[in-house]
Amino acid sequence: MSSFGRILLVEDDPKDVELTLTALEEYNLANEVVVTRDGEEALDYLYRRGSFATRSNGNPAVLLLDLKLPKVDGLEVLQQVKSDPKLRLVPVVVLTSSREERDMVASYRLGVNAYVVKPVDFHEFVNAIKELGVFWAIINEPPPGSIKTN
Amino acid sequence: MKQASVEASRVAVPRKPRLPRSLSAIQRYGLAALSVSVALGAALLLARFHFRDVEVPLFLFAVAVVAWYGGPGAAALTLLLSCVSFDYFFVEPLYTLYISLSALPYFLVFASFASLVTWFSVVRRRVEAQLRQARDDLEIEVAERTQQASLLNLTHDSIFVRDMNDVVTYWNLGAQELYGWTAEEAIGKRAHDLLPTVFPAPIEEIRAELLRSGRWDGELDKTRADGTQIAVASRWSLRRDEQGRPVAILQTENDITERQRRMQQIRALNEELGKQTGELEATNKELEAFAYSISHDLRAPLRHMAGFTQLLQKSTASILNEKSQRYLKMILESAQRMGNLVDDLLAFSRIGRAETHKTTVDLEKVVQEALGEVRQDTGGRDMVWKVGDLPPCYGDRSMLRLVFVNLISNAVKFTRTRPQAEIEIGCLKQEQEQVVVFIRDNGVGFDMKYVNKLFGVFQRLHAQEAFEGTGIGLATVQRIVHRHGGRVWAEGQVDQGATFYFSLPNHRESNL
Numbered sequence: 254m255s256s257f258g259r260i261l262l263v264e265d266d267p268k269d270v271e272l273t274l275t276a277l278e279e280y281n282l283a284n285e286v287v288v289t290r291d292g293e294e295a296l297d298y299l300y301r302r303g304s305f306a307t308r309s310n311g312n313p314a315v316l317l318l319d320l321k322l323p324k325v326d327g328l329e330v331l332q333q334v335k336s337d338p339k340l341r342l343v344p345v346v347v348l349t350s351s352r353e354e355r356d357m358v359a360s361y362r363l364g365v366n367a368y369v370v371k372p373v374d375f376h377e378f379v380n381a382i383k384e385l386g387v388f389w390a391i392i393n394e395p396p397p398g399s400i401k402t403n
Numbered sequence: 404m405k406q407a408s409v410e411a412s413r414v415a416v417p418r419k420p421r422l423p424r425s426l427s428a429i430q431r432y433g434l435a436a437l438s439v440s441v442a443l444g445a446a447l448l449l450a451r452f453h454f455r456d457v458e459v460p461l462f463l464f465a466v467a468v469v470a471w472y473g474g475p476g477a478a479a480l481t482l483l484l485s486c487v488s489f490d491y492f493f494v495e496p497l498y499t500l501y502i503s504l505s506a507l508p509y510f511l512v513f514a515s516f517a518s519l520v521t522w523f524s525v526v527r528r529r530v531e532a533q534l535r536q537a538r539d540d541l542e543i544e545v546a547e548r549t550q551q552a553s554l555l556n557l558t559h560d561s562i563f564v565r566d567m568n569d570v571v572t573y574w575n576l577g578a579q580e581l582y583g584w585t586a587e588e589a590i591g592k593r594a595h596d597l598l599p600t601v602f603p604a605p606i607e608e609i610r611a612e613l614l615r616s617g618r619w620d621g622e623l624d625k626t627r628a629d630g631t632q633i634a635v636a637s638r639w640s641l642r643r644d645e646q647g648r649p650v651a652i653l654q655t656e657n658d659i660t661e662r663q664r665r666m667q668q669i670r671a672l673n674e675e676l677g678k679q680t681g682e683l684e685a686t687n688k689e690l691e692a693f694a695y696s697i698s699h700d701l702r703a704p705l706r707h708m709a710g711f712t713q714l715l716q717k718s719t720a721s722i723l724n725e726k727s728q729r730y731l732k733m734i735l736e737s738a739q740r741m742g743n744l745v746d747d748l749l750a751f752s753r754i755g756r757a758e759t760h761k762t763t764v765d766l767e768k769v770v771q772e773a774l775g776e777v778r779q780d781t782g783g784r785d786m787v788w789k790v791g792d793l794p795p796c797y798g799d800r801s802m803l804r805l806v807f808v809n810l811i812s813n814a815v816k817f818t819r820t821r822p823q824a825e826i827e828i829g830c831l832k833q834e835q836e837q838v839v840v841f842i843r844d845n846g847v848g849f850d851m852k853y854v855n856k857l858f859g860v861f862q863r864l865h866a867q868e869a870f871e872g873t874g875i876g877l878a879t880v881q882r883i884v885h886r887h888g889g890r891v892w893a894e895g896q897v898d899q900g901a902t903f904y905f906s907l908p909n910h911r912e913s914n915l
Binding site: 266268269272275321350352354371372373374375376378 | 700702703705706707709710711712713714738739742746749753
């Protein structure tokens with residue numbers, strides 16, 4: 254495991270952000286996490302606009318996306334990503350509290366790569382985040398053009 | 404047209420007995436002979452008393468009488484017999500049939516005059532017979548028409564006829580009852596003056612339609628004799644004469660005021676219903692949004708409570724005393740339990756909202772699947788399973804599976820305290836329209852006093868530490884069974900086990 258992919262976490266709840274980062278820390282993946290707090294900010298990062306205009310080139314290795322977000326919601330972000338030829342290859346994992354079938358169906362229709370319901374139990378939650386982080390940032394070989402840190 | 408008689412008794416008009424038909428041949432010729440004899444006798448008698456020249460008028464009279472009653476043939480015989488009698492008894496030489504040349508014109512005049520009388524009589528008779536025939540025919544027709552008119556009076560519908568100038572020519576009893584005008588008042592008046600009418604279309608269009616097709620029907624608003632308004636269903640038929648010219652309109656009408664009022668009511672009720680349905684739909688949408696929001700927003704803080712409590716546990720493991728650690732554990736358990744409640748509640752609300760996909764379901768397979776799922780939780784316990792034959796039924800497979808999973812895991816849970824658990828799944832004697840399935844256990848049972856509470860959401864009959872659970876399982880079972888048009892009930896006794904029953908339709912015709 255010589256390189257980590259960069260993880261873009263889109264999550265508006267600071268407590269969830271903290272829990273997620275705590276879980277990722279255990280595998281030393283937290284440094285490579287970029288946190289955006291709503292859909293607009295996430296798109297700004299992906300398109301290198303606004304406060305992310307000066308960031309280095311390249312797509313994240315994986316996008317961990319909450320569905321219920323201020324301004325631009327998760328499904329809109331997903332749609333935007335999957336309909337843009339430059340972003341289409343970025344793996345997107347929906348990480349949500351919603352077990353609602355329509356959210357699941359809508360996400361898969363839009364081409365999501367995985368759909369994960371956040372478990373209430375912390376152990377399960379930590380395990381889920383860890384596995385996600387390890388799989389997408391380490392095991393999975395991201396598409397060309399993704400940011401990698403050696 | 405004559406006003407129809409009202410009394411039904413006049414319907415049957417008795418035929419008048421006809422005058423006796425013409426006499427028979429024997430009678431006619433007998434009459435001829437008799438008349439001549441009487442005339443001759445009278446003439447001879449009068450001659451004896453020295454009355455002169457009465458015999459010819461007497462014989463003429465005889466001929467006239469016979470011509471009238473006996474017809475031309477008998478009259479001819481009378482004429483012949485008269486001539487012979489006259490010649491024999493009154494013409495010189497007496498008592499011979501010799502006719503002198505000088506007497507011949509006399510005979511000819513007599514014969515001609517008698518023939519003339521006969522001819523008049525016969526013609527007169529024929530004319531009279533024809534007249535009588537015509538009168539009889541007329542009587543029959545009048546009787547028939549009177550009968551028909553009386554029949555029209557028997558109908559409940561109002562029937563009237565108006566000519567092409569809108570003047571009423573016939574008015575039945577139904578029309579009198581409906582509109583308040585008697586036939587005497589109505590006949591001869593213009594229909595529109597009698598009954599001011601609101602037409603559903605311009606009258607020219609209605610007339611055009613009537614002339615084109617010979618018929619028209621529609622609903623009219625009319626004003627009655629007493630000024631009240633009435634709605635009628637009206638049917639018009641056009642009558643034409645032999646040349647095809649329209650001559651009259653037959654109008655049949657019946658009162659639909661009440662019907663219209665009812666339809667108005669139905670419309671109003673339908674509107675009200677539509678409004679309520681709309682409100683219900685709105686409420687349903689709100690509930691759905693509520694459930695969605697619970698799914699999203701209620702789970703997040705729970706996750707945070709559990710997550711940070713565990714982080715706290717970890718970081719303070721060496722500092723906190725046993726009591727404090729127990730508190731943390733209880734906080735965690737509560738968060739976990741709340742999480743389960745939220746999940747169960749969401750699942751429950753989903754069952755109410757989800758569409759059912761109904762097919763014919765093999766219940767035995769469904770039970771085997773449910774058993775497979777539940778048995779994983781019976782590890783090491785002594786269980787006796789009895790599964791009877793189950794018929795196929797009609798329903799949503801995955802929902803029915805959930806029913807069995809809930810009921811069987813309930814049975815497993817409440818037999819936990821038994822050294823040997825016995826659980827039986829079977830079907831009551833099949834009824835015509837439905838299948839009744841039961842699940843019986845030898846568990847802790849329940850008090851029938853509380854049977855009504857069994858199927859309520861969050862209702863529990865046992866302490867949490869005795870038997871865990873959120874109280875949503877049986878509510879879910881009930882909701883699914885109700886959505887299938889079935890019924891669910893239970894029987895039990897404390898410490899004597901419990902039996903749960905549910906019925907399902909076994910045919911396709913159930914709704915929902």
